[in-house]
Amino acid sequence: MKIASKSYRTIWFENNLVKIIDQTKLPHKFIIKDLKTVKDAISAIKTMEVRGAPLIGATAAYGLVLSIIEKNDLSFLQKSSKELIASRPTAINLKWAVDRMIKKLMGVNVKDILKIALNEAKAIIEEDVKFCKNIGLNGLKIIEEIATEKKDTVNILTHCNAGWLATIDWGTATSPIYHAHQKGIKVHVWVDETRPRNQGANLTSYELNEEEIPNTII
CATH class of the missing domain: 1.20.120.420 (translation initiation factor eif-2b, domain 1)
Incomplete structure (x- = not known):
């Protein structure tokens, strides 16, 4: 990423x-x-x-x-x-x-x-890397279905950091989000801060920001 x-x-x-x-x-x-x-x-x-x-x-x-x-x-x-x-x-x-x-x-x-x-x-x-990419491609189908049905931004909630920082590339939970973003689907991520180490606030939000994906820490 x-x-x-x-x-x-x-x-x-x-x-x-x-x-x-x-x-x-x-x-x-x-x-x-x-x-x-x-x-x-x-x-x-x-x-x-x-x-x-x-x-x-x-x-x-x-x-x-x-x-x-x-x-x-x-x-x-x-x-x-x-x-x-x-x-x-x-x-x-x-x-x-x-x-x-x-x-x-x-x-x-x-x-x-x-x-x-x-x-x-x-x-x-x-x-x-291959496993994580495939997770993303499979998850992308679900996001595409939601986007088609809503005809609006798809909101996704994440917990902790299961992003590319936890893997080698792509991440697990974030991989479908990155694939959707790259395909031009509008996504917004609710990032829970995840105490006590704040992996969500410190890591997930950080990597989403670097990819210019809208997100809000909760």
């Missing part, structure tokens, strides 16, 4: 670093942070610099890539995987992503393990 008219994903790999948007600074500051080690990835999950189950899973997958870059050793990789899982036990995508990565890497030649790990992490990310 877009920030200041520039397209971003919430996480990406560049020059042996993992880049994230520090969500603890939003909506007041847009800061791209470098994760250099697996401990950085663990810290980002624990402190909610990244949040949302899909994004946490992607961060964990890239965390294992950073682990291999740091120390290409099986015991260190296994230790890193356990620490990543423990960083947010309630996020189901986290354990799923770590388990998938470890399963893929077991028995792999030391010379090839980094390339295979990076490819698998990227595959996890691209799959999530």
Whole structure:
């Protein structure tokens, strides 16, 4: 999605670093942070610099890539995987992503393990983007039906942040909204603030504003 008219994903790999948007600074500051080690990835999950189950899973997958870059050793990789899982036990995508990565890497030649790990992490990310896009295309049909029947703006209520900031791109609950907006359907979003962390007010409203989608915090 877009920030200041520039397209971003919430996480990406560049020059042996993992880049994230520090969500603890939003909506007041847009800061791209470098994760250099697996401990950085663990810290980002624990402190909610990244949040949302899909994004946490992607961060964990890239965390294992950073682990291999740091120390290409099986015991260190296994230790890193356990620490990543423990960083947010309630996020189901986290354990799923770590388990998938470890399963893929077991028995792999030391010379090839980094390339295979990076490819698998990227595959996890691209799959999530595809899933979220498909959620949007399916939800778009419902919004189109309502818009046709109302012949007026479609009002939608969101809770917490299930937007692109919680995933890699598109979001889950917001994906149909973004697809509708891109298709020219008039939508307005009621964003509940979601205490105590205000994910709705701080994150959902922020990303909707960046996409120029009318919204009201309640």
